[in-house]
Amino acid sequence: MRPSTGSLSLKPIKAREASSRPTMEQTESTQAQVTRYRLFLTFSRITLSGFGGVMFWARRTLIERERWLTEKQFVELLTLAQLVPGPPGLNLTVMVGYRFGGWTGAAATVSGFLLWPCLVVIGMGVLYQHYGALPQVQRALAGMSIVAAALIFSNFIKLAKVLPRRWRPWLFAVLAFVGVGILRWPLFWVVGTLAPLALFAAWKEMR
């Protein structure tokens, strides 16, 4: 087995063959000793630092601070996390928790990752219901909302810039936009129809 394949093993660490990588920065002992409480605390820290995106803090905490993952392992997990539907940050949280503690480890990381932001947004919900109608608050929210919409638009531009200049990818992008954005068809059916076709096209193209 190539060592690079072993580095992605999702089995709880103790079950893996140790010492596959003597050059790795972390030692096996630090990997095996991650407690559920520690997983919970670490992901609480990541999520609470994560203003404007959690990935930066996940990278810094998991690689530099805790040294649970090497840069390469992190990138490999992140790539997988982005392939799976749903929020990449949460997918990464589940994978890391499972890797270091099985199902209960995943429960610990997910609880840490979600508990505090949930409490914060619910606090915001309470404030919004009480003060959301005040004129000053309304004006501030109006300005912020314009920025929030522009942030998604910026992400769209960033992604669109790197999409290959060929007709097929752009056709799928336009179809998704027209179906969901203009015709307002249910997204589930639009993506459910387009995704298999797009995957098939990409697969044929790469053969």
Added chain:
Amino acid sequence: MQRVDLSALFLHSLALWFVAVGGPSTILPDFHRYIVEANQLMTSTDFAELYTLAQAAPGPNFMYVTLIGWHLAGWAGAVTMTIPVLIPATTLSLLVSHLNERYPNAPMGRVINRGLAPLTIGLMCASSTLLMRTVNHDWRGYLLTLVTVTFVLRTSCNPLWLLAAGALAGVLGWV
């Protein structure tokens, strides 16, 4: 405003998260369609403001669904909107990791990346134009949009500062 059917909301949300290619902002247009347009559970402005508030909170950027759920039906609503996020994340991501471990050289990852990237792009465009139509009322709004986009593309400044600048511009009555 109608009464909220939580089980229907749960199922709708669950279905959406299973097709959330490219992350949480791609399915925003369909939450809007379901909650604002089809069932009229809140106004479009409320929807946009709740989305915005959640972006100013720490943590992952899908928390807008929790906030919208809470606004609709308190704790029950928050749980109804949050649990569906967890189900694909726990099942599919572990399944994909196991597959990747077993077939490390399969081209699956690259095919998915290449195949789904165009859909993500189309859906992000739908999300942003939908929100922009809701929140921008005149040329000054679009000017702020343009300034924000320029900042994001030209600098690496934290989005939180841009949100704060937007709030300030709003309070000063510029937009």
